[in-house]
Amino acid sequence: MAHRTGIEVSLAIAEAARQAEVEVISAYPITPQTHIVERLAKMVADGDLEADFITVESEHTAMSAAVGASLAGARAFTATSSQGLALMDEIVYLASSLRTPVVMALANRSLSGPISIWNDHSDIMNVRDAGWISIFANNGQEAYDLTLMAYKIAEDHRVLLPVMISFDGFILTHMIEPVCVFDDEEIKGYLPPFNPPYKADPEHPVTFGPVGVPDIYTEAKKQQDFAIRSSISVIKEVFADFEKEFGRKYKPVESYMAEDADVILLSQGSVYETTEIAVDRLRKEGKKVGSAEVRLWRPFPFEDLRKAVANAKVVVVLDRAISFGGQPGPLLGEIRSALYPLEKKPGVIGVTAGLGGRDIMIQDYEKMFEYGYNYLKTGKEPEAVTIVGLRE
Amino acid sequence: MKLSEKPKWQELPLAASIVEPATSLEYKTGDWKTLKPVVDTTKCIRCATCYIFCPEAAYEENEEGYFLPNYDYCKGCGICAVECPAMCIQMVEEEAE
Structure with missing residues (x-):
C-alpha cells in the first residue's frame, strides 16, 4: 500500500520518475530544480533505476538528447528552470512538433534580469505557445501524481505530445511535505510500456524532422494543433481513471x-x-x-x-x-x-x-x-x- | 507519401515524418542545372575523382569502369569539372547540346 511520508517535493518528483521507469534522463543542474536530477543521478549510480543518465553541457543539449532518446523509443525525462528552459527553447518547440512524449519537470523560476533564482511564472509563459501539454501542480502530492500521469497522457497514441509539469520553485521544490508515495508494486503496470508508432530503427528507416516545404508545413502545423486540442479528452480520462484507482481528484x-x-x-x-x-x-x-x-x-x-x-x-x-x-x-x-x-x-x-x-x-x-x-x-x-x- | 500528392493534414504521416525509406530518389533534381558535365572517355583515366567529389552522388560507374553522371540527379554544380585531374569533363549548356 501507499505510504504517507515527509519528503522534499523535488525528491518526490524524482521518485515518481523512477516509478515511471524512465529509461533516459537527460538534464543539466539549475536552481531550484537541481535536487530532482541530483537524486535521479544517485538512483542510477546506486543501481536503483535502470536508466541512462546523460550528463550534458547545457540545457539545449539536455532537451536535444531527450528528444533523440524519445525518437529512439525510450521513455525520456528532463527537468529545468528559468534560464535553463530559455536555453532549451529551440528544442522545446521541436519536441512538440516532432511529437515526442518527453516529460519535463519545470520548477518555476523567474527569468533574468536582474538575476533571480526565486519563483514566478515568467519561465513557463515564455514557452506558452510551444505546443507542450502544460499542467500546474500546487503541492508536493500533485507534483508527484502529475509526473506519473504525465507519461500516461503523453504516450497515449491519441496524444503523442510532450508534457511539462510546473510547480513553484523553492515554495515547493525545497519544501518537505507529506506525500502519499506508492509502493513500487502498487504502481507497477500503471504505465504500459512505451510503444511509439515510429521510432529510429535501422530495420524500418524513418526520417524525423525533414524539411517541410510550403506544400507540407501548413498541414503539419494543423495536425499538431489538432493533436493538442484533442488531447483534453485524454487528459480528463487520465484524471478520472487516477481518481477511480487512487482516490485523488484532478480537474483542468x-x-x-x-x-x-x-x-x-x-x-x-x-x-x-x-x-x-x-x-x-x-x-x-x-x-x-x-x-x-x-x-x-x-x-x-x-x-x-x-x-x-x-x-x-x-x-x-x-x-x-x-x-x-x-x-x-x-x-x-x-x-x-x-x-x-x-x-x-x-x-x-x-x-x-x-x-x-x-x-x-x-x-x-x-x-x-x-x-x-x-x-x-x-x-x-x-x-x-x-x-x-x-x-x- | 509523395510531395506531388499534396496530402490533407489528416493524411500526413505523424509530424510530417518520412516513413518510407529512399523516397528522395523520386525527387529528381536534375532539372535545376543550366550547365551539364560531359565526360570525354577518350581522355578519362578512371581515377574516380569526380565520383568522390560529387556532392549529389550523381556519378555512377559503368561496366567499363568509367564514371558518368546521372543527369536525373546532377544539379550542374561543376565541381567534377574543376577537380578532374585529366581535365576530361566539360560543362556544356544543356540547350547547346
Missing part, C-alpha cells in the same frame, strides 16, 4: 467556493491554495468570494473555465508574470479572450503579484478581492500593470 480548472461567488480570484500554481485561505476569511465577513485555478494551461480548457466562472460578476486574474507592453498579464489575456464570446460574462480585471519570489500575503489577496469589488461598484479597472505589494 480547479475552484473553491466559486459556485455562488460574486468575485472570483483566479490564479495558477501554489498560490491558489493560499487564495482559498483568503476566501475562507472573507466568507466569514459575509463576502461572497471564491477562487479558481487554470491548472491545465495547455491545451486551454475553454469550456471548463467558462463553467467555473459563469455565475460570477467579476473575475480578478492574478498573473505571476508580465507581458511587457501587452495584456499586461499572459493569464489575463487568455481569460478575457476565453470569456469574450459569451453573451452573459463576468467582468475581468487583472493584477500582478509575486514576481521574482516576493511573497504574497493574505492581506494582498484581500486587496485583490477589493479591486474586484471596486470594479463591481464603479466599473473602474485597475490600471495596467497593477502590482500588488509594489513599493511606490
Whole structure:
C-alpha cells in the first residue's frame, strides 16, 4: 500500500520518475530544480533505476538528447528552470512538433534580469505557445501524481505530445511535505510500456524532422494543433481513471467556493491554495468570494473555465508574470479572450503579484478581492500593470 | 507519401515524418542545372575523382569502369569539372547540346 511520508517535493518528483521507469534522463543542474536530477543521478549510480543518465553541457543539449532518446523509443525525462528552459527553447518547440512524449519537470523560476533564482511564472509563459501539454501542480502530492500521469497522457497514441509539469520553485521544490508515495508494486503496470508508432530503427528507416516545404508545413502545423486540442479528452480520462484507482481528484480548472461567488480570484500554481485561505476569511465577513485555478494551461480548457466562472460578476486574474507592453498579464489575456464570446460574462480585471519570489500575503489577496469589488461598484479597472505589494 | 500528392493534414504521416525509406530518389533534381558535365572517355583515366567529389552522388560507374553522371540527379554544380585531374569533363549548356 501507499505510504504517507515527509519528503522534499523535488525528491518526490524524482521518485515518481523512477516509478515511471524512465529509461533516459537527460538534464543539466539549475536552481531550484537541481535536487530532482541530483537524486535521479544517485538512483542510477546506486543501481536503483535502470536508466541512462546523460550528463550534458547545457540545457539545449539536455532537451536535444531527450528528444533523440524519445525518437529512439525510450521513455525520456528532463527537468529545468528559468534560464535553463530559455536555453532549451529551440528544442522545446521541436519536441512538440516532432511529437515526442518527453516529460519535463519545470520548477518555476523567474527569468533574468536582474538575476533571480526565486519563483514566478515568467519561465513557463515564455514557452506558452510551444505546443507542450502544460499542467500546474500546487503541492508536493500533485507534483508527484502529475509526473506519473504525465507519461500516461503523453504516450497515449491519441496524444503523442510532450508534457511539462510546473510547480513553484523553492515554495515547493525545497519544501518537505507529506506525500502519499506508492509502493513500487502498487504502481507497477500503471504505465504500459512505451510503444511509439515510429521510432529510429535501422530495420524500418524513418526520417524525423525533414524539411517541410510550403506544400507540407501548413498541414503539419494543423495536425499538431489538432493533436493538442484533442488531447483534453485524454487528459480528463487520465484524471478520472487516477481518481477511480487512487482516490485523488484532478480537474483542468480547479475552484473553491466559486459556485455562488460574486468575485472570483483566479490564479495558477501554489498560490491558489493560499487564495482559498483568503476566501475562507472573507466568507466569514459575509463576502461572497471564491477562487479558481487554470491548472491545465495547455491545451486551454475553454469550456471548463467558462463553467467555473459563469455565475460570477467579476473575475480578478492574478498573473505571476508580465507581458511587457501587452495584456499586461499572459493569464489575463487568455481569460478575457476565453470569456469574450459569451453573451452573459463576468467582468475581468487583472493584477500582478509575486514576481521574482516576493511573497504574497493574505492581506494582498484581500486587496485583490477589493479591486474586484471596486470594479463591481464603479466599473473602474485597475490600471495596467497593477502590482500588488509594489513599493511606490 | 509523395510531395506531388499534396496530402490533407489528416493524411500526413505523424509530424510530417518520412516513413518510407529512399523516397528522395523520386525527387529528381536534375532539372535545376543550366550547365551539364560531359565526360570525354577518350581522355578519362578512371581515377574516380569526380565520383568522390560529387556532392549529389550523381556519378555512377559503368561496366567499363568509367564514371558518368546521372543527369536525373546532377544539379550542374561543376565541381567534377574543376577537380578532374585529366581535365576530361566539360560543362556544356544543356540547350547547346
